[in-house]
Amino acid sequence: MNALDDQALDQVADYFRALAEPLRLKLLNGLRDGPMNVSELTALVGSSQANVSKHLAVLAKAGLVVRRSRGTSAYYEIGDGRTYQLCDLVCGHIADRLLAQVQGMTGGARP
Numbered sequence: 001m002n003a004l005d006d007q008a009l010d011q012v013a014d015y016f017r018a019l020a021e022p023l024r025l026k027l028l029n030g031l032r033d034g035p036m037n038v039s040e041l042t043a044l045v046g047s048s049q050a051n052v053s054k055h056l057a058v059l060a061k062a063g064l065v066v067r068r069s070r071g072t073s074a075y076y077e078i079g080d081g082r083t084y085q086l087c088d089l090v091c092g093h094i095a096d097r098l099l100a101q102v103q104g105m106t107g108g109a110r111p
Contacts, residue, residue, distance in 0.1 A: 015063075015064075017062075018059055018062035018064055019064070019087075021055065021058075023045060023047060023052075023055050024058065024064075025087070026045045027045060027055060027056065027059065027076075028078065028083065028087065029087075030045065031065065031076060031077055032078075034077065035068065035077040036075060036076060037073045037074060037075050037076070038052055038056065038076070041056070041076065056076055059076075060076075060079075063079050064078070064079050064080070064083055066078075
């Protein structure tokens with residue numbers, strides 16, 4: 001991060017802000033298997049179409065997803081597969097912390 005100026009750091013912060021919403025993480029996770037349209041994503045995450053569209057716009061602005069037109073439908077796909085590497089790293093860390101908390105409450109490793 002030493003080589004990043006204030007403007008670049010603002011972009012980094014915007015990127016992480018876009019990831020800082022559980023529904024957006026669900027949407028990104030839903031796109032792991034390939035492009036989906038808003039209706040498919042709405043059914044997948046159990047939210048309204050307007051809400052899903054709003055969150056997809058935030059993800060697109062941050063470059064996390066890309067919108068592509070196919071006929072009369074718009075499909076969304078992951079903008080950069082490295083996003084999943086970041087999410088997997090963070091999720092793995094959180095899972096480890098939660099497991100350590102459970103083991104601490106039970107007095108040791110779980111059988």
